[in-house]
Amino acid sequence: MAKTLGKESTCSIARSLEAVGDTWTLLIIREAMLTGATRFQEFREALGVAPNILSKRLEKIVEDGLMERRTYREPGSRPRDEYVLTESGRALTLVIGALADWGRVYRPRQDGTSPCFAGEKTGGIARLGFVTADGDFAQPAELVAQRTPDAQLTTP
Template identity: 45%
Template sequence: MDDKKSWLDEPCPIARTVGIVGDAWSWLILRDALAGVSRFDQFRKSLGIAPTILTRRLALLVEEGLLEKRLYSQRPPREEYVLTDAGRDLLPVLFMIGAWGKRHRGEGKLTTFVDAETGVEIRPVAVDEASGAPIGSRPIRAAGAPVAEAPAAGKGDTGKA
């Protein structure tokens, strides 16, 4: 699907999310926002991103409710971008992406994330709340609205309901 809005109409929550944050710049903006970056010039400096691209990505993240604009200066009027609850809820997703990157693209010097209180490296694991099983360790299938014609992912699962 070429039209981003058509992704947002999909019954699959993964497709809907990718329709909002499916590009690298959006993820990196969210990463920086989670680290405390909030001002346009800070994002631009941190990311080395063109101002036009940054403006569009910030506007989309605000429109979709992941960031909100707040006035931090009256004269001259200046706004900063602050994470909403929905934006903060992406922190575990970012850590899982980082863990995948460390495992499969871990060559060279990498940033390590540590618990601020203990100093111990954070090693995220996605776990199904209902079963307690690590996600990916058991067969899965899509239920409810149709997702695609392809078989569902999972070990030994044929995709048949």
């Protein structure tokens, strides 16, 4: 039986957290996005995570479809696996961006760093925010949340 978070297993937030609710998972995804890391040792060096924990997290990330495992072989070496973000994993850019913005504002550090997202073709800096159907930006404090069936919502 699959693990479900909380009483409301139909909740999209609970379903999402089942895949990305672990700290190491989001940090692995962050490294893949921001540095292009794909190899076990790259993740290990960047994060300082124990090898057994990293192995388990990468296995779950692949199982959840956020990354795919590909075999590569450098000349004179044995075959090894690399981990490449899937479309589902790349779509977490919004989550990583939102967490980064929140952390920058509400958990500031004098020596802190944050990712900056820009258009690949134009180089224009992208801003994260809620946009209404009219194209206006809405401040989070101006919004109310309500449970809505997934079928009634449009997917980007």
